[in-house]
Amino acid sequence: MTKPGDGGPRPRGMWWREGAITAVAFALCLLGGALAVDDKSLTPPPVAAYLIAVVCCAVLPARHRTPLAAMAATTACGMLVAPLDLLLSPPIVAPAVIVAYSLAVRTERRAAGAALLTSAALLVASNLVVTFGTLSWQDASRIATVAAFPLVAGILGHSTQNRRAYLAAMEERARRAEETRESEARRSVAEERLRIARELHDLVAHQITLANAQATVAAHLFDTRPEQTRTSLKELVETTADALDELRATVGLLRQTGDAAAPAEPAPGLSRLPTLLESFRRAGLEVAVHQDGTSRPLPPGLDLTAYRIVQEALTNVTKHAGTGSARVRFTWNHDRVTITVTDDGRGARTSPTGAPDRPPGYGLIGMRERATAVGGHLTAGRRPEGGFLVSTELPLPPAKDTTRRAGGTVAVEGRTATAEAGDAP
Template sequence: MSGIVPVRRVRRFLTRRPRPLVLLDFALAALLCVGLLWADGLSDADRAVDGAHVLRVVGIVLAALTIAARRLRPRSSFAVASLCAFVVSALGGAPQISVCVALTAYTVAATAEYALWWVRPGVASLLMAAGVSIGNDSSGWVAVLVANVAIICVGWFAGLAAREHRNRIIATAEQEAERERQQAARVRQAAVDERLVIARELHDIVAHSMSLIAVRAGVARMVMDSDPAQVAETLGIVETTTRQALHEMRLLVEVLRHEHAVDPALTPTPGLADAAALADQIRSAGVDLRLDVRGTARPLPAAVDLSAYRIAQEALTNVVRHAGPTRATLRIEYRAEDVVIEVTDSGPSAPRRRKDAALRSAAEPGTTAGHGLIGMRERTALFDGHLRAGPHGSGFRVQALLRTGEVQPHDHLVG
């Protein structure tokens, strides 16, 4: 069984698709082998074939073979090439064998990083210098030594440069991949934020309209027999409220369908300019509402205007839902760098006050708030604002401040 494993490895090596660069190394090794043998034959033409000659030929062939294996076993190839260069040079062979050492040195330097990087080229250069000084007795041996050592060093430093270049390419690719991941994360976060905005819009539209419809339907049921005229009026209010809610939801759906829509008519963006119409809707639900606008009304940024309107709408819807027929005030105060929305009610009657006490306590700071108050807090936070909601006398007060410009947040709301 042990003999099968090497056979399988040999078969896998022979049948797998060869790498193009390895094939190129084999061709380069063959050319170098022929060239070095020819140069060695010229330098040894006047000497007879002996053991030294055979050893030089073997050393040249082995040095050439290290070129073919330098990508598969870089460090081993470099070591064998350095030893062969020493032997061939010491026996007076062709000093051009230093090219084999330089090529293997390039591969070693390009494929790995070493703490003592100068040790390997230093040892190879010393071996080459020793071989040249031993085997060359001509007057120009110093020049030959310097040239061969320079060739080895050039190969090594070229490998270092190639590795640094490759590392820079890899780092650039990783940075690009990281930027793409961050961009994808920003896109996902934008989608999440957009879903939250849509959820808030749907909540405000549906909760406000359904609360008004529920209140008016209850009134109609109680006076069905005694006051038919009021029933007809209530049905008209229900119809108007339903149509308006459907219209706003249809506009919201159109915005979702048309991602790049630029028609402002497709964008459901009511604002504080519609506060009077909102007050009329609340009055139709039986709330004695007083609208108090302070300061000079001015155009607000679209996002601030919509959020301020939705906060007022949600606060008044809570008045209808929890206090029922009562007195309330909607105060809108325009200031230089912010706008304040305040909704105050007198509270429900005694029986209903006892019924809704638990619901109202949830809105106090430090306790769990309903989805309406959560949405209002999120809207104010978007514009560095504040929201206060809690009991006020026998009733309830919601006070919100939204910034209309890039200023530092105020410490307190207006009382």
């Protein structure tokens, strides 16, 4: 549907309305032409009244496309009323009033106001020139009424314009708000999917990698060392059971439709590091941990990030390094903690049984995303002296009085690693 005033085709209902408005304006013009001063009865309209009514009503449909031209035409017809010996009354200027309303609706306020004031002044001036010297109080009130009618119509048209602009602004605001909500919803869904993908990747990659390593060891030693094979199979059962429990818990959270009634299990953090390292020991990877500086408790989000980065880095060592040892170093400063995971492996891409390993996945990408999400950064690459290095710097909150010195011992894989500031990574 095209809007009025755009010059395009008009709907059927609009033509009926235009016809009714034109007919009413034509009738009022003829009524005004039939009026006369001091006459007690109506007389048939003269030919001049018909002429003015036809010309004024003929330009009415043009008020939508060219309101200024229509206003000029109706004003000119109104100026001819007095010279043609007709009475200048409100009915005879009905077309000018209709055009004044349309002009105020479709034209900028200042331009419309100037045009309406000019039209009213011309109507008054044309009548005063003819009646100069014989003007009565009755004529003055009639002329003032005629001049006021287009101005009042202009005020009503301006109010309509303001209301339409307000409704259009509200519709535009609602549309933009809807687009913003949809965009925000899509962004939230994408972020949530990325978060779930990282969690599932860390969980599955760690547990399945350990299970694969234990199963490989059991298959490799099945004929020569039955007792060690039995131990590996037992550890494999424990690993897969842990994996099933964690997957069940994660999927349970995803299936929840509302807030949990009871608090969920706390997210893993560095406090569970000994348990994590024990799981790698069962898979055949010995990990030494060193701490430099003063350690302190981390916020939950930062604690989870540090834990997941260590977990994924050691998982990559188990999958790709082709070595049985790795080192983890925590360097604590007043505003950041640096976590470094290194190994001396050759980066072999084959398993102990000779089967080719899978291509690299999203481990490094996930670690970088986690570090960036908490305001840190991560670097990874081969070391010049051999092996691979993963290093991340994570920002720390201001230190509190609950800090503790990291000069004690940390239990790692059934042995003790002493934290010394001078240990090589």
